[in-house]
Amino acid sequence: MTESIALPAEPHHATRGGLMRWITTTNHKDIGTLYLIFSLIMFFIGGAMAMVIRAELYQPGLQFVTPAFYNQMVTLHGLIMVFGAVMPAFVGLANWMIPLMIGAPDMALPRLNNWSFWILPFAFTLLLLTLFLPGGAPEGGWTLYVPYSLELGYSFPFMIFAIHLMGISSVLGGINIIVTILNMRAPGMTLMKMPLFVWAWLITAYLLVAVMPVLAGGVTMQLLDHYFGTHFFSVAGGGSPVLWEHVFWFFGHPEVYIMILPAFGIISEIVPTFSRKPLFGRTSMIYALASIAFLSFIVWGHHMFTSGMPVSADLFFMFSTMLIAVPTGVKIFNWVATMWRGAITFETPMLFAVAFIILFTIGGFSGVMLALVPADFQYHNSYFVVAHFHYVLVTGAVFAIMAAVYYWLPKWTGHMYNEFWGKMHFWLSVISVNVLYFPMHFLGLAGMPRRVPDYAVQFTDLNMVSSIGGFVFGASQLIFVAIIFATVYGGRRAEARAWEGAHGLEWTVPSPAPYHTFATPPEVVG
Amino acid sequence: MNVSADSYYLPHESRWSILGSIGLFSFMLGAGIWLDGYNLVGPLVMGAGVLCIISTKFGWFGTVIRESLAGRYNLQVDRTFRWGMIFFIFSEVMFFGAFFGTLFYERLFVVPWLGGATNMFFTHALLYPHYRALWPTNGPAHAGGEFSRMPTWGIPALNTLILLSSAVTVTWAHWALKAGHRRKVVAGLVATIALGTTFLAMQAHEYYLAYTHFNLTLHSGIYGATFFILTGFHGLHVTIGVIMLTVILIRVLRGHFTPERHFAFEAVSWYWHFVDIVWLGLFIFVYWL
Ligand code: HEM
Ligand SMILES: [Cu+2]
DSSP states (O other): OOOOOOOOOSSOOSSOOHHHHHHHHOOOOOOOHHHHHHHHHHHHHHHHHHHHHHHHHTTOOOOSSHHHHHHHHHHHHHHHHIIIIHHHHHHHHHHHHHHHHHSSSOSSHHHHHHHHHHHHHHHHHHHHHGGGGGOOOOOTTTTTTTGGGGGOTHHHHHHHHHHHHHHHHHHHHHHHHHHHHHHHHOOTGGGGGSSSHHHHHHHHHHHHHHHHHHHHHHHHEEEEEHHHHOOSSOGGTTTOHHHHHHHHHHHHHHHHHHHTTTHHHHHHHHHHHHHSSSSHHHHHHHHHHHHHHHTSSOOOGGOOOOOOHHHHHHHHHHHHHHHHHHHHHHHHHHHHHHTEEEEEOOOOHHHHHHHHHHHHHHHHHHHHHHSSSHHHHHHHTHHHHHHHHHHHHIIIIIIHHHHHHHHHHHHHHHHHHHHHHHHHHHHHHHHHHHHHHHHHHHHTTTOOOOSSSSOOOGGHHHHHHHHHHHHHHHHHHHHHHHHHHHHOOOOOOOOOSSTTTSGGGGGSSOOSSSSSSOOOOOHHHH | OGGGGOOOOOOOOOOEEEEEEEHHHHHHHHHHHHHHHOTTHHHHHHHHHHHHHHHHHHHHHHHHHHHHTTOOOOOOHHHHHHHHHHHHHHHHHHHHHHHHHHHHHHHIIIIHTTTTTTTGGGHHHOOOOTTEEEEEOOOOTTTSOOEEEEEOTHHHHHHHHHHHHHHHHHHHHHHHHHHOOOHHHHHHHHHHHHHHHHHHHHHHHHHHHHHHHHHOOOOOOOOHHHHHHHHHHHHHHHHHHHHHHHHHHHHHHOOOOOOOOOOHHHHHHHHHHHHHHHHHIIIIIIIII
């Protein structure tokens, strides 16, 4: 070529300043940051609601709130933590890390990316607005079971529409992630060479696109039943309230895997780094992810064993659910085998990762107990279920998110966090979280039902223990925020490869990662 | 030569998305206010939302079209659009899947159970002994009163024929586009739009008949509910399809497409085929069986 080519000026920083930068940004790092900050705020709003719940349960009887308000707290806590905290945190991590890990200049659809994020604050405004309506917020639980849900007053349509908005945001985000992974990989980054975090997200995004529309369809039917006189969920007209449970859990079970597969990906990145060994059984890890995703579509009935299904359906869902333990076991085995004879060091990300492996496994075990139909007849709707899903979601998903934040914070900010305070945060969290949730197993087995503000006196001791654990856990998270702030604004400079044992493209770019990375794709070899 | 065409095009800012979010928010806020019984404020807020959403569509797609005409999109961007559209349609398939699943579950399980099938004998005998599990049904309470379903071989069959022909015409237009025959492309698109519009008019007439002659309404138990949700959302999708086809027609007339590069055209035709296939499911499971 003879003519000199004037490349379009690539700004190395944001094109606008102030608020407009964040509103109009198409940069995956900006949007990742927005998601992560949003999720952190939601963690604290949802967390404050959990504190109300634990305060009320500290003693039997009604102390602080009315039963109706208690139910509102339980409902909003669930919806906010699932859709506002855990999911956006993972999407934020995906935004930040996937382009860096596959050597792409950005997400495939940057404008759509902006939109996926900017729907969320509006969705949660709509949901939280209901607190100020006459009659208050929704009370039917995050599962929106009919007929409770259909008996809601003013809050009902806002809750439904908020869920529609969250669904739109998730589907658009999911499409963007899939397309980025399929189409934006650097030359040589074959599918089987992709980091496991990317693999996990490819499958998660597929689940998102597959099941969020089903939830949207379901809540639309509720809307029609409530206001337009249809009979989807009413037996009088030939419908059935159990239909809602099927629709919800067809979405809901893949949804719980949407909240854990990216965590699996994160752990599969962190454990090899701090064990200074390649991941054991990489290929089997990928197949395990894929089979978990497949199985997650055919197990939803395990949430409905007591709702009145034919025995044959009970049996089918019992066995399919227990099958999931196989690929899950493969993953846990592989993480442990990766650590086996590794030169392990226990920096904060690794501590959280090891805690994840142990505590998530406890949650998996209680899951298998719940999967047994005759046993579940006892456990269902008790605190045992609450213990189960908090082990998989808090010490599972949330611990993985925290591990990821400590692991990649140097890459994002260019600073190392303070290791002492990181460990403080870890130890306080890991102890208090067990004080908080472990007693719930016994409460459940002893017969304490979930979603009640009051309880029989014999449950008092364990509830007090649990509440104390809850307050300490809640307070410990302030350390987390303080560490994040401190690391953003200062701290020891991080090198490009912040962790000695880390591999992968994200560690080849400087820390903090420049505003634009991989404008020319890297060559991936080996 | 446009130099930026060698690398993946990354826009530096997104102006329209925030308006889109405000539009969605205001539409839904307004809808909520309206459903909560405020018949004036609600629709006003909703209307404002709709305006924002429409402007967003114009602004956003306008920008994309301008960038596409300026040659900013290389083949990799084209692949992005293709994958994006495929997974978007997949999400729509799942959306309809929820309603088809509802139909099958109600019809194959719930209604027989209400009629006393399997171990529901006593429930049936004690609670609603007179209920017979026949399809279509409006349930033990005869919700919405006696009704009958639309005769299969009337409007529904005709509508099937119309939509299937429109699939042919849109494919014909696509072949013509690839062969570079502008006039035939225009003819094919006009025919497709005309068929789509006819379909919608017939559907509207069918709804009118359903309400006035067959007493088939939203209140007609589970049959009415599944009938209207499936045909209603399908009709909405046909409407969107017709609007998109019209945009494509305008773009063809303005010479936006070449025989090699015309992804927007293909995307809309994929969408149209998807709507078509959903209709086949509707015809078989809602109208016929
Ligand atoms: C070995 C894997 C797992 C098995 C066998 C399993 C099994 C079960 C079963 C049978 C129930 C229903 C209990 C009842 O309501 O009576 C349940 C509830 C639940 N599980 Fe799991 N589970 C597993 C993993 C997970 C994971 C990874 C997550 C999320 C990250 C999760 C989240 C939940 C939630 C949120 C509920 C309660 C939903 C509600 O009723 O509100 N589970 N699980
Ligand atoms: Cu489940």
